[in-house]
Amino acid sequence: QTIAKVLGANNRKDGYLECNGYLVSWCIGHLVELAMPEAYNEAFAKWKYGDLPILSQYMDTGWQYQISEATKKQFEVLRGLMHRREVSSICLATDSGREGELIGRLVYHQAGCTKPMKRLWISSMEDQAIEEGFRNLRPSSEYDSLYEAALCRERADWIVGINATRLFSCLYRQKLNVGRVMTPTLAMVVLRDAEIMAFKPEAFYTVQLHLPGFVAVSRKWKDKSEAEAVMNACNTSGVAQVVKLERKEKKENAPALYDLTSLQRDANRVYGFTAQQTLDYAQALYEKKLITYPRTDSRYLTDDMADALPEWIQGIAEKFSVRDIHPGQKEIQQVINSKKVTDHHAIIPTKSCKNASFNELPSGELQICKMIAGRFLTSVSQSHLYAETTCEMKCGDEVFTAKGKGILQAGWKEIEAIFRPPKKESEQNKEPIVLPAMKEGDILSIHKIEIKEGKTSAPKKYTEDSLLAAMESAGAAEMSDEVERKGLGTPATRAGIIEKLVRTGLITRQGDKRTKYLTATDKGLSLITVMPEQIQSPSMTADWEMKLLRVEQNSFSADEFMNEITQMITDLVSNYKAVEGADVLMGQKNVLGICPHCGAEVVERQKGWLCSNSTCKFALWKDNAYFNSLGKKLTVSMAEKLLRDGKLKMKDLKSKKSGKNFNATVVLQTAEDGKAFFSLEFDQNSKSPKGKKG
Numbered sequence: 001q002t003i004a005k006v007l008g009a010n011n012r013k014d015g016y017l018e019c020n021g022y023l024v025s026w027c028i029g030h031l032v033e034l035a036m037p038e039a040y041n042e043a044f045a046k047w048k049y050g051d052l053p054i055l056s057q058y059m060d061t062g063w064q065y066q067i068s069e070a071t072k073k074q075f076e077v078l079r080g081l082m083h084r085r086e087v088s089s090i091c092l093a094t095d096s097g098r099e100g101e102l103i104g105r106l107v108y109h110q111a112g113c114t115k116p117m118k119r120l121w122i123s124s125m126e127d128q129a130i131e132e133g134f135r136n137l138r139p140s141s142e143y144d145s146l147y148e149a150a151l152c153r154e155r156a157d158w159i160v161g162i163n164a165t166r167l168f169s170c171l172y173r174q175k176l177n178v179g180r181v182m183t184p185t186l187a188m189v190v191l192r193d194a195e196i197m198a199f200k201p202e203a204f205y206t207v208q209l210h211l212p213g214f215v216a217v218s219r220k221w222k223d224k225s226e227a228e229a230v231m232n233a234c235n236t237s238g239v240a241q242v243v244k245l246e247r248k249e250k251k252e253n254a255p256a257l258y259d260l261t262s263l264q265r266d267a268n269r270v271y272g273f274t275a276q277q278t279l280d281y282a283q284a285l286y287e288k289k290l291i292t293y294p295r296t297d298s299r300y301l302t303d304d305m306a307d308a309l310p311e312w313i314q315g316i317a318e319k320f321s322v323r324d325i326h327p328g329q330k331e332i333q334q335v336i337n338s339k340k341v342t343d344h345h346a347i348i349p350t351k352s353c354k355n356a357s358f359n360e361l362p363s364g365e366l367q368i369c370k371m372i373a374g375r376f377l378t379s380v381s382q383s384h385l386y387a388e389t390t391c392e393m394k395c396g397d398e399v400f401t402a403k404g405k406g407i408l409q410a411g412w413k414e415i416e417a418i419f420r421p422p423k424k425e426s427e428q429n430k431e432p433i434v435l436p437a438m439k440e441g442d443i444l445s446i447h448k449i450e451i452k453e454g455k456t457s458a459p460k461k462y463t464e465d466s467l468l469a470a471m472e473s474a475g476a477a478e479m480s481d482e483v484e485r486k487g488l489g490t491p492a493t494r495a496g497i498i499e500k501l502v503r504t505g506l507i508t509r510q511g512d513k514r515t516k517y518l519t520a521t522d523k524g525l526s527l528i529t530v531m532p533e534q535i536q537s538p539s540m541t542a543d544w545e546m547k548l549l550r551v552e553q554n555s556f557s558a559d560e561f562m563n564e565i566t567q568m569i570t571d572l573v574s575n576y577k578a579v580e581g582a583d584v585l586m587g588q589k590n591v592l593g594i595c596p597h598c599g600a601e602v603v604e605r606q607k608g609w610l611c612s613n614s615t616c617k618f619a620l621w622k623d624n625a626y627f628n629s630l631g632k633k634l635t636v637s638m639a640e641k642l643l644r645d646g647k648l649k650m651k652d653l654k655s656k657k658s659g660k661n662f663n664a665t666v667v668l669q670t671a672e673d674g675k676a677f678f679s680l681e682f683d684q685n686s687k688s689p690k691g692k693k694g
Helices: 002-007 057-061 070-083 098-110 125-134 138-173 182-198 225-239 260-271 276-287 303-319 329-333 353-354 363-378 412-419 462-475 494-505 522-530 539-552 558-575 624-627 635-646
Strands: 016-019 022-024 032-034 064-069 091-094 116-117 205-211 214-217 239-253 383-396 398-409 443-445 446-457 507-511 516-520 591-594 601-604 608-611 618-623 645-654 663-670 676-681
Touching: 002 022, 002 125, 016 663, 022 070, 022 125, 032 138, 057 516, 064 070, 064 098, 091 098, 098 138, 125 303, 138 522, 138 539, 182 494, 182 516, 182 522, 205 225, 205 383, 205 398, 214 303, 214 383, 225 239, 225 276, 225 383, 225 398, 225 446, 225 507, 260 276, 260 363, 260 462, 260 494, 276 363, 276 494, 303 329, 303 353, 353 591, 363 412, 412 539, 446 507, 462 494, 462 516, 539 558, 591 635, 608 635, 618 635, 635 645, 635 663
Parallel strands: 091 116
Antiparallel strands: 016 022, 032 064, 205 214, 205 446, 214 398, 239 383, 239 443, 383 398, 507 516, 591 601, 601 608, 608 618, 645 663, 663 676
16 A cells, blocks of 8 residues: 555555556465465375375476465455456565565566566655665566575465474374474473473572671672581671772663564563463554555664654654653664565554544554554664662671662653553562662671572473574574574564464463463473484474575575585485484373364263363363262263263162152263363153253
8 A cells, every 4th residue: 555655556446556557456465375285186185104205296387376265365366466457567575575576566467467577676655765775666576586485485484384294193093283384492491391390499508798878798608507617707897898899881772663573572572462462452553554565574663763753753752741851863773774674664652643533543553553552663772871889898707798779860761661561579689779878998887687599490481482582593603694594584584473372282381461371282392302413403494494595696506505404414315314212201092082163083081072172172081070970970071972972861860859759861062162062851751850940
């Protein structure tokens, strides 16, 4: 719509805009996607070990693509427009990057279009940048190598995902999702859990001196008796002398603007939102034209936006009732850097956000909108300046230390505080105090001396905040600064990867409403235990990205890259053997039937028969309160019949109220969330026991 407005194509049609000699239309994500194996051979619809590796088919027929059913209508619109007689050329204006090139070119080729194609290559959606881009359209041939790299990435992911998933699923007789990004992410969670399990806390002791207005702390001892000896010596002395005072003025620069990952991390830490929730809220705000494009990995704005920023900033400040924010040229330049902008610039509020009404905005969207607006204003604010004072005290032969902090200029932290929930009391207590005035040589009286026992801390479990950070940096040290994508996944896909790990039962969320920790399930642990290192290591992604960069630079051929991938998967299928005893390790499922709520398998667990779909609440508990109330125990054969028929005829049921026995049919039903509940049906010839309602 922005491009159409600049071109004057403002006549709205079904699926496109038209006017002024232009037809402007759009893709909806990936309209064209790689076909599944059964498209090459119907026999591949069934997963069989003997069919692996699935590789040679595309060599005979070429890679096959399919149109997503959900977006078929829009694809047909694009194909129709491309083949119009009056259309002389095509301009590809998708994102300026590898994935944008792939999306546009696949549509062009799948539509069978052969008309000349030019490329719009811009990183800003400001009118001026679009106009400049259209004045300098590039031949599409300049980006052929970028397209080749994109095809390599897409097809390599297909080869690894399809073959590895089928290989491990066939060998261990249950569906095990394996992927280049998903499996290393799971491995990081499993490794962190293992570090926590293996950790053994060690006690340590410190001596604390309570002095006028502050507390000074000693070094740590493992042996409590050493701390006690120091405390006794200090009790004898009763005073401490200031032996060293050091004051340093420090500066914290304003934080960079949000990209999607940093927004997701902050929203998880501050509000407890999952990465997917944050993405959904941001997408809704984008569609309401309140924020700019959210699926970005850039944290800066482009050079051409600098002149418009002062007025833009004032508008957003007025909208959120922020006073006295007048950034100068220096502060504006903090967020400007075209060289660090890839497909899209950082996430900021739109200019139209100033005049929008928030009255009907859902609370989650409003919180995310405020976070983005707050970061926009914070990032163009002055630095936070403070003085840090370190004081060393001597008492007896021991040195004690105290640290204080005094704010010299609140700067950006003053703006940040306006947009963030107030800190909890426990967080406020951790803030450094301002030390009282003193000088070296001063003698201070000790009011109180005590020994504090502490314990070394285990590594912390992953939250979505810390896992997103780990995904973003995984393997990055092995990559060149020039590669387009670093870490595991992209800002747009990381939330989906975490959700898929949860949905497939490989990790679980645990904790309170605000802070949830991600831990591997037994199934996730087992999968990583049997997974070869090459599949679970981020190093494979690092290697891919380096070689894809070389494909873009024409220093490494696409054929050579694909040959390496196919050889790696061929070797994996040929050489990998199921781990001995893995039937026990992988927790082989005893499938009892089909879930009456969602249609997934119901499998036996220690405490009952549960739906294998982790998002479904259906369960038949072995120690079943309902059947216990009827004087019966729920057995496997009874549970099986309930799942198969939805009801179960039973004799000699016992009424708790009357104590009498009766016959009835137990009917199984499910609530909206899948939870099971029961009712009784009676034959016309039989009577309900007194006081018992069916």
